[in-house]
Amino acid sequence: MKDKGFTTRLVHADRTLNQPQDGAVHYPTCNSVLFEYADVNELVDVFQGKKLGHVYSRSSSSSNSALQNILNELEGGVGAVTFSTGMSAISSAMISLLKQGDHIVVSQFLFGNTRSFMDTLINLGIEVSFVDTTDVKAVEAVLSDNTRMVFTETIANPVTQVADLTAIGQLCVTHNLLFMVDNTMTPAYLFDAKDVQASLLACSLTKYVAGHGNVLGGAIIDTGLYDWQQYPNIFSLYQKGDSSQWGLTQIRKKGLRDLGATLSPNSAQQISVGLETMALRIQRSCQNALRLATYLHSHPKVANVYYPGLADHPQHFIARELFKGKYGGIFSLDLKPGLDLNTFLNSLRTVITATHLGDTRTLALPVASTIFYENGPQERSKMGISDEMIRFSVGIEDIDDLVADFEQAFAKI
Structure with missing residues (x-):
């Protein structure tokens, strides 16, 4: 489908990527909380990350996997994790990947709730520098040895300042920093995050993705551009297998699973349908x-x-x-x-x-x-x-x- 136009890909994504049964064009909603395994060894392998599968719907379900596949396809990434809201996506990702003593650089123009969450991080012992992200020199000026991440929105809400994303992305590559971008205002139809070297995308699915003001949701998407082997905060337990998945694995385990901000299967299906237009x-x-x-x-x-x-x-x-x-x-x-x-x-x-x-x-x-x-x-x-x-x-x-x-x-x- 990659040779097709954007909307053609969207309209047919659920059918082609997730292959629902019986000729359905949308993946069905799966409301089961638990999942049976005839062989307990298979259940153990899924729990230990040796095999893909679902064990409990707080952590994953087929409905959420279907939506994640579509979102990841649109961004050309290596994986996605969905959450109950955009704020839970941002907070879960940051709490998962940062620890006391780390430093992050964020836009001084952040949306109110995101700005409020930065105060929570500060109270947890994480240093936060607020800078004008329309100027890459302002970002570079506050970098230090314990800086782990730069975070900005593409277009600020409400004064519409536009971050110098290309220059900041290159700066993050040079200094081996995570570049986390909130592209809620500019989804994939408007903006190619990989062009600016973004490492992680945060998005409120509630807004333009779902589009009709009737469902909440959020997502983190890994573009595949960051080498997680270079990131110092990945737990040894999650440093197994394909290293491109280490960051998302930690976000799923320490964020989605432990904090529990799960997107409901019904919401995932609603978002998938809204996404088509x-x-x-x-x-x-x-x-x-x-x-x-x-x-x-x-x-x-x-x-x-x-x-x-x-x-x-x-x-x-x-x-x-x-x-x-x-x-x-x-x-x-x-x-x-x-x-x-x-x-x-x-x-x-x-x-x-x-x-x-x-x-x-x-x-x-x-x-x-x-x-x-x-x-x-x-x-x-x-x-x-x-x-x-x-x-x-x-x-x-x-x-x-x-x-x-x-x-x-x-x-x-």
Whole structure:
């Protein structure tokens, strides 16, 4: 299927990769918690990692394996692990791979919940440096002998800063560091993680992958570019067999199994079905977002628009190169001072006020008073977040209807 187009591969991936029985085109949901073995020796081999198989659905199931196969195929990796949410994917991977005394470098523009988790790591004795990942020199400046990982999002939420992924990836290769990238905003249709030397991908499957706001999920995907034999934190118990699997094995054992953030079989099947239309949805969202951002950029009641597709965005040219000429479905704006943000949001009729993104529907949210409220004024200022900022996740509606909705809401303020 690798010679086929992106959407063709997606539509047929479940059928061709997982080969469901009886002519089904989707792999069936397996709700069994336990798995029987006629020969106890085979069960022992699966437990000890000598043979592939399922022993308990907290750790693995055929439904999750089917989804993992599709996600891994899209990224051209060596394996994937699914989780109940995107946050559980990030937290499980980091807790599995880091230990007290390690140092990691992360973006200072991280999404609120991910930023909050960094405080948890600090409390566990892991050093965390927050830097501007749009500048590779800022990353390089804080590297030390105990640095193990660099972590950033592709496009930051909500101010849309674009990390200098190519330069950071090369820096990580030079210093033998894990390069973990959250590509939730830019799934495989928009972004080829292997082009920037990413080691691990973290993704909230809840967003663009599933796409319809009806199921939670997350994933870690190993691109196969990192040599786990060089990583000092792999337990000796997991240093067996193919070394390309050592990192994922440790994440499965110490993260998924021990922490227990398992993706349900029903959710895995739902995500697989939603995934089939990902390219079509993202393409329409990107088109709508660019049209809206361009329209709002010159609107008299808008002070600033933050969208990588606009020529005056600081990382516009980096984004154009990284994301195949598309710029994602997220943008933010600042209303002019003195205009009532809440009145504007309450006046929208087609656009929904809700905390989510990557949906088929266009969504809006006041940033400072909701998802970044806990960060406080000083930290929000460092991130470029104003009190007047509204984040929009643009859906697949007809663009004329969206513009009309903005116009009537602006008239109310």
